[in-house]
Amino acid sequence: MEPLGAADPRQVGTYKLLGKLGEGAMGQVYLARSSRGRTVAVKLIRNELAGHPDFRRRFQAEIEAATRVGGQWIAPVLDHDSTGEFPWVVTDYIAGPSLHTVVSSSYGPLPEHSVRHLAGGLAQALRDIHGAGLIHRDLKPSNILITIDGPRVIDFGIARAAESTGGTTMTHAGAIVGTPGFMSPEQARAQSITPAADVFALGSVLTFAATGRSPFGTLDSTLHTMLLRIVQGEQDLTGVPDSLRPLIEICLAQDPAERPTPDRITELLGSSQADPRAATQDHWLPAAVLAGLGKDAIALLTSDDADDDGAAQAGHGTPPPPSHTPPVPAAPPGPPSP
Numbered sequence: 001m002e003p004l005g006a007a008d009p010r011q012v013g014t015y016k017l018l019g020k021l022g023e024g025a026m027g028q029v030y031l032a033r034s035s036r037g038r039t040v041a042v043k044l045i046r047n048e049l050a051g052h053p054d055f056r057r058r059f060q061a062e063i064e065a066a067t068r069v070g071g072q073w074i075a076p077v078l079d080h081d082s083t084g085e086f087p088w089v090v091t092d093y094i095a096g097p098s099l100h101t102v103v104s105s106s107y108g109p110l111p112e113h114s115v116r117h118l119a120g121g122l123a124q125a126l127r128d129i130h131g132a133g134l135i136h137r138d139l140k141p142s143n144i145l146i147t148i149d150g151p152r153v154i155d156f157g158i159a160r161a162a163e164s165t166g167g168t169t170m171t172h173a174g175a176i177v178g179t180p181g182f183m184s185p186e187q188a189r190a191q192s193i194t195p196a197a198d199v200f201a202l203g204s205v206l207t208f209a210a211t212g213r214s215p216f217g218t219l220d221s222t223l224h225t226m227l228l229r230i231v232q233g234e235q236d237l238t239g240v241p242d243s244l245r246p247l248i249e250i251c252l253a254q255d256p257a258e259r260p261t262p263d264r265i266t267e268l269l270g271s272s273q274a275d276p277r278a279a280t281q282d283h284w285l286p287a288a289v290l291a292g293l294g295k296d297a298i299a300l301l302t303s304d305d306a307d308d309d310g311a312a313q314a315g316h317g318t319p320p321p322p323s324h325t326p327p328v329p330a331a332p333p334g335p336p337s338p
Helices: 053-066 099-106 112-131 159-165 196-211 223-232 245-251 262-269 276-282 287-302
Strands: 015-023 027-033 039-045 077-081 088-092 144-147 150-153
Touching (some): 015 039, 053 077, 099 287, 112 150, 112 262, 144 287, 196 245, 196 262, 245 262
Antiparallel strands (some): 015 027, 027 039, 039 088
């Protein structure tokens, strides 16, 4: 977590901001505390998106649908406001790093048993998301948080709203309808999508977890090269354990109708290994990753609230300049905050 910068807001609705957790194409994410003392994550939507009336309308509809998503393996939506100067959404705070951070920075590719349990948790998360009538549209390693008892999926219900701006990550800096390396062929072709697009992304995510790279390229690959490989089905599964290759290959089928449903993925994994909760006694994560989670938890517990100058005491580094400066007004009267 980084300290709040001089231009960062100190309050979003009824939530007191404590520090900055990150920043992405959709907006900035802050650690915050509700009026009742609950620790939450607040995502503040970027100006470029907030200025589109169609985005606000769809954001409201999608987030309302997201509040109905339940389940063990997602970060639930707790509150939101689509009418203020800067739209925002509040989710439960998940104390864990992203899969991207674990694999790219702190540990490396995960062992086979960890990838199997990851697949089981993600399949169940997709089942819950799809069951609420939503499609995630941007399932990728940075939208998957790693915890002691399993993965958690975040940012569902927002990507579709960005489509109303008429842009994509390839043509518009602020709108996401998929991430190169983790999008389906139908997304790459700008075609209509079904829940099967998330299953394709799952295949790419599992490949990343097992090898440290997307099946369609590395960070050095050009956008054009990645998209061409995706639409032509030229995935590279080198390094994927043999026991996982059949599952990943069927998830990466070019025809959406040939991809398995989340329930079918659970069956293919086997009931004893599909549920990460069954692995907690045997440590589904490597010891080094577990140790890092413990350190993060201690840092959160010992961190202070923002001081009088607004700088959070936990974390380090200087955050990049935000795209907004004024504090965000409180939401209009609505459901009680968590």
